Amino acid sequence: MKISHEFEVERPIERVWEAFQDVPSVAQCLPGASITEDKGDNVYAGAVEVKLGPMNAKFEGEATITPDHENHSGSIIGKGVDRSGGSRGQVDVEYRLAGSGEHTRVFVDADIKLSGAVAQFGRTGLIEEMSKRLIDELVYCLHGKLDAETAEEAAAIEAGDVKGIGLFFSSLVTWIGGLVKRLIGRMRKTTP
Secondary structure, eight states, X not given: OEEEEEEEESSOHHHHHHHHTOHHHHHHTSTTEEEEEEEETTEEEEEEEEEETXXXXXEXXXXXXXXXXXXXXXXXXXXXXXXXXXOEEEEEEEEEEEEETTEEEEEEEEEEEEESTTHHHHHTTHHHHHXXXXXXXXXXXXXXXXXXXXXXXXXXXXXXOOOHHHHHHHHHHHHHHHHHHHHHHHHHHHOO
């Protein structure tokens, strides 16, 4: 499943790029993510806990980050296994920053591969909708870290809890609303 996002951070590109290089700090801004070990050479061990309605999955694995400082871009390749549910996940992410004055646009393209029970949610489009909501939380948290006046204040800022059931149902409602709009649009095109 391919997902693309873009968002704006109200800071100059060099400041945003610098923030992106602090991987443990960025991980604090992703709900459910934690880094358990810096293995060196931009390889990190960690976990991502996902709550999809009644299902909980905790993917444990590694991510390799390859930054391209000259072009303000990079890639992330992550793999994980949910030992309790038997699901597997892999994500290949390409990101780039583009700046103009005090504003930086961040472009993210991800290719997500899921297997096992959690893959059922990917087929419905809910994971795409939920990823949009998680990106919103990332942006909000990142702004907070960039606004902090001291390193201690920045370190204390973390992503808020995203409630699994609430996120699942609000995403479901948004997805169904989009489906209904597309159906109505098709009906209007076919109606004389």
